[in-house]
Amino acid sequence: MFTDLVGDRAAEWDRTGRIPLDTLRGLGAKGLLCAQAPAAHGGLAFSSRRNGELTAHVGALCSSLRSVMTSQGMAAWTLRRLAGPGQQAALVPRLTGGELAAVAFSEAGAGSDLSALRTRITRDGDEVVVDGAKVWTTNAAYADLLVVFGRTEDGAGAVVVPVSAPGVRIERIEDPLGCRAAGHADIRLDGVRLPADALLQGVDRTPALLVTTALAYGRMSVAWGCTGILRGCLTAAARHAKAREQFGVRLADHQLVARHLAGLLVAEQSARRACEHASDLWDEGSPDMVTAAVLAKHVAATGAARGAARAVQVLASAGSRDGHTVARALRDAKLMEIIEGSSEICELMLAQHALATAG
Ligand code: FAD
Known part of the structure; x- marks a missing residue:
């Protein structure tokens, strides 16, 4: 469909x-x-x-x-x-009924470092009041509901905010590098009053721990999405390398071009295997899935960013127009190295895991 x-x-x-x-x-x-x-x-x-x-x-x-x-x-x-x-x-x-939602944790001063969140969620009788500003929230420009993370009196919490609530302002980001139609927006929350049950229960932990819950899903989803980017790039590059001739032979018969195809296949298969492994652990409810999701996200996002660049190289001028599959992939994949834990943050987490399991 x-x-x-x-x-x-x-x-x-x-x-x-x-x-x-x-x-x-x-x-x-x-x-x-x-x-x-x-x-x-x-x-x-x-x-x-x-x-x-x-x-x-x-x-x-x-x-x-x-x-x-x-x-x-x-x-x-x-x-x-x-x-x-x-x-x-x-x-x-x-x-599941057609309304759209976005998840907002990042702020101008809190990107990789989520302990720096400043948005406040304050209980006031049978209401909560939300004050703060979020940046770069995917889907916010389309959303009906926002899941907003912030500080509470006791630690951190998440609150569900209808975009129609007084005090909410959505400012669409018009010029993102990639995923240009994903509805990225900055959000202002000025004295937004909501019924107390808008505050999610099971909260009041540190901001970083709380956001990790959302990010675990986000990492899996981005990892699988990057596997798809790689599949699209491999298909486009292989088709072009078979169809076009230079120096009297197919591009695919030039070994330096073939190497790009091999690199794309290795990246796609590595990403897919890492995603399958992490998803299987997720479905088993294994605690190992947390690290497996970080690994899958890292392998897939870095693979997609490099793979998309290889695909553009193989298509050369044929893939160098705005809107072409591989041109979009190049811009989209680069952003996947930034979100849901940047490549550097993923490496730090994987290094911590290596140290903890080294014995
Ligand atoms: P910074 O944290 O300023 O980092 C800048 C650079 O320094 C990066 O390379 C980073 O890896 C590196 N760095 C930072 N700290 C360390 C360290 N300790 N060690 C080594 N390197 C480090 N946020 C949301 O809340 N919801 C969303 O839906 C959402 N969607 C997004 C979609 C896109 C396309 C983008 C670009 C961003 C989105 N974000 C979203 C924000 C995203 O989560 C942040 O951009 C990300 O966490 C990185 O924060 P930053 O951009 O402030 O970079």
Whole structure:
């Protein structure tokens, strides 16, 4: 269904920076944007592995749409982990029913260092008041609901904010490097008053620990999406290398070009295996899945950034137009090395794991 729906429109969405809202709502109402949500809440109850395969498929077609899926899935997962049963029953069906959600933790002064969050969530009788400013929130420009992380009196918490609430201002980022139609926006929250049950239960931990819950899903989703980027780049590069001749032979018969194809295959297969491993651990409920998700995200994002550059090299001028699959991939994949824990932050976490398990 995604293949027909996206068709050849990914380039147009990328150029205009917009995916039609009815397209997103239609996919959302079928539960496809957060397919791991439980059936009891209107979801498709996909395993992590099955949702991953779907995410890779969409990632090969359009990274902006895949980014929207990542945000919606991350919001649904955060509710599943941090909301009480009543909150879940009230909120998750909205996400499987066509409403759109974004997850906001980053701030101007708190990027990699989430301990620096300054947004305040203050209890005031039977209300909570939210004050702060978020940056670079994917899907926020399309969203009905925002899952906002901030400081509480007791530590940290997350609150569900309708974008229609007085005091919320969404400022779309019009010129992102890549994933241009993913609805990135900065958010102002000025004295936003909400009923007390907007604050998710099961909270009051450190900001970094709290956000890690959301990021675990985000990492898996981005990793699978990057596997899709690599698949799309490999297909485009291989087709071109077979079809075009220079110096009297196919490009594929020049060994230096063939090396790029081998590099793309190695990157795609390595990313896929790392994702499959992490998803299987996720589906088993293994605690090892936390590190496996970081590993998968790191392998897939770095592989996709390098792989996309290889694909552009193989297509050369044929892939050098704005909107071409490999040109989009080059811009989109670079951003995947920044989000859900940058490459450097992933390396630090993997090094800590290596040190802890060295004995
Ligand atoms: P900084 O933290 O300033 O880092 C700059 C550089 O320094 C990076 O290379 C980083 O790896 C490196 N660095 C920082 N600290 C260390 C260290 N200790 N050791 C080694 N290197 C270090 N945020 C949300 O809340 N929700 C979203 O949906 C969302 N979507 C995004 C989508 C896109 C396309 C982008 C670009 C960002 C998005 N973000 C989102 C924000 C994203 O989470 C941050 O950009 C990311 O955490 C990095 O923070 P920063 O950009 O402030 O970089």
